[in-house]
Amino acid sequence: ITTSNCTSTHLTAFLLTGIPGLEDFQIWISIPFSFMYLLAVIGNGLVVAVVAWDRSLHEPMYVFLGMLAFNDVLLCTVTVPKMLLIFSQGSSLSTFPACLTQMFFVHALFLSESAVLLAMAFDRYVAICSPLHYATLLTGSLISKVGLALVARSVAVVTPGVLLILRLHFCQSNIIHHTYCENMGIAKLACNSIALNSIYGLTAALLTTGLDFLLISLSYWLILRTVFRLPSREARTKAFGTCGAHICVILIFYTLAFFSFFTHHFGKHVPRHALILLANLYLLVPPTMNPIVYGVKTKEIKMRVL
Template sequence: MSLVVLPGTSISNLSGVSHTVFYLRGIPGLEDKHMWISIPFFTSYVTALLGNSLLIFIILNNRSLHEPMYLFLCMLAGADIVLSTCTVPQALAIFWFRAGEISLNRCIAQVFFITSTFMSESGILLVMAFDRYIAICYPLRYTTILTHALIGKIGATIFLRSFGTVFPMTFLLKRLTFCRTNILPHTVCEHIGLAKFSCDDIRINIWYGFFVLMSTIALDVFLIIVSYMLILHAVFHIPSRDARHKALNTCGSHVCVIFLFYGPGIFSTLTQRFGRHISPHIHILLANVCILAPPMLNPIIYGIKTKQIRDQVTHILFSKHI
């Protein structure tokens, strides 16, 4: 088993030692409140599992919902389940049982699945923006453009892009020698968060991480903004006020999910960059919000704002009692 090295311990006598086991601390500074913090974590995880599973069940079992928008929503729900399952059970094990021990290989695997799933969700949100653009700007050609075959190819491209860009990170982490402390102040493993405990030069990790961020998440955000600029341009050229309102209403759920997905991440990034005076546990809590909030709230948003889904949920939950 790898030696536990406390923060601040000198590493001059540990040259050549590379840790193979790490210890996740959870939320440093709030260890005495871990049991209370676990309540929203557990609640969000159960809600995410039930809500997204119900969403997938409804869409797959109703042929009337086998339209592009709902099929993309089904992909998003599946990614939400994977993202929650990769992160929350590990956090709950730390909060409840202080079981923060994690092997290096498992830590790297967690980095891979969390990052690739997060990028997949970003890609799905992008194609959902294109879906709304086609539905509003080319309504008569909507089903002929977005065929089931094309939707399948788009889904495969999204996941291949995510896995392909994140896969090199595993090798960039595996090459490092971890001779510093093996206590990680977080609930999950992160790429740079893990790399900075190496004694090697990690500039290539930093630059590759920046390249991945700009070529996926940042590019997706830019293309989503362009899509909605084109949508707004088309909507405001519709002569009927009711038709304009109906067209904008079809985008409501997607816009809410976009802000929910990117908003906490942008805020967390800004606080890390400019909020050096903010306590470390605040940064970790914000990072967890980025992971917890979208999977929990996405099915609720679509369930409330989408009539077809709302009707199906009502039918499933209350039909036996009518």
Template sequence: MPLFGSLYNGTLHPSIFLLVGIPGLEAAHFWLGIPLCFIYMVTILGNCTILFVVWVEESLHEPMYLFLCMLAVVDLAGSTSVVPKMLCLFWFGSREIHFEACLTQMFSIHALSIIESAILLAMAFDRYVAICKPLRYAAILTNPAIVKIGSLAVARGAILTAPFPILASRLPYCRTNVVPHTYCEHMGIVRLACAGSGVSNMYGLTVALLVVGVDLGLIFASYARIILTVLRLPSREAQAKVFSTCGSHLCVIVLAYTPALFSFLTHRFGHHVAPCIHILIGNFYILVPPFCNPIVYGVKTRMIRDKVANLLLRRKDIPKSGAK
């Protein structure tokens, strides 16, 4: 297969890209694959457990847990779009990724990140309605309303991300096809172009600022109203209970946005940061939230913790009851 052999929309692009992995740590790739595989396995197990528990327990068919299921699906899709190829790179030296597959991975990563941000906003809205407008909770967050929120989250992610691969595919890549990263990330790809990528860079910056700015602003506004409402409660025990119900969601927000903001800032402004730090932060942003989210909700949400324990105890009792 020729390296530079196909035309796409009148521009020259490589048939394949070559992923480097983590620059400077190539010798440690095999060993880095071990914790990566563990993280991926726990991510699949934890998120599938959340989905299964909510599915089988009718008492959990409530907006809060339905949004949590959406988050679990997005986390599974996001990890699966990246980790298998990374493991092939780390363990088997499989560096090649076809141009079209690279663009597809780019679209998946950024679209799922935007969808996850929208779901976190929806979860904050859920807590706001539950605490600040409890009498209208059932009327506002109906099943059709939840379906519409989920559909809008997916549509927003797809629409805002679609220009990324389109703009990237129109750039000529005549200098190199070597990607100094573990996956196809928008900024990492367009920097390889041998023509001006200002439009693509500006669009990526605008989308990032718009999504993070709007979603985080609305999340902060929701929790500001929640805090004011909780502080008016006469009982400290009631205040502690309400804050406890919001604790898991706040932990997930910190896990999702902190590495994402670090990755964004180091890409745009961290020109003196070592390349391996860029890549490690980018991997942290992709891998850690899906790994930690089910653990956080499993530990801090009593209903999920109790349902998982009940299911495990029920399975242990089945052989005993059958023996009788």
């Protein structure tokens, strides 16, 4: 830390301490986390490879699945290696630019994960509710535009959060009691007001992830309404089968994300180590579970992998 005057300092690095209160157990926590990370990288890597190499899987449903798997590999790789280093060696320094870069990618990849799940819900809606228009609506051109749009949205939403961090003045402590750099964890070290950061973060979360969840819920309400109107039981079973894996993935992702979000903002009596563990699990569990769920539920993916 370089001192500019008696009351304010310019931080050159942050010290990430890991999970407060569980320092003696972190080496044991690293074992299941390492196993989950290995599963996430191998499982999602196999899904990406299968979708990319097999031309018969170059359909919207599988392309979106490939996007989700690729996003999952990036999401857990941005956080887990540094986390495991902290668990094994103790507190770790992260330079100011490196911390901001990690923060940017954590939030951007989380938003793009939510956007891909929304695109997959739209794909299932069209396939079941308007099957005759499926081929004309979900073209290769549209999928490419969706991919670009979700990247653009993530960048557009997260960049102002980074700029709001840069306007802050930091004083005294450079210690972040966490395993990775995230927006409010950095902002809380500032000596000037962070009200704008807090308001923007909450608003951005509600207008992106929150809105995505509402639109996904609407899509599945329309899907269920259509499915229950199908004449035969076999047709209903087949329709449910095409949505089963996606519903499981949605429940895993949003349940953990919203539980962590609301606990962090409103659970004043929740121990800090529980909040940090939740923040790690909602970034690691979905990438670990997604390829397992799709491997079990999606016959085409399972057969190609085998």
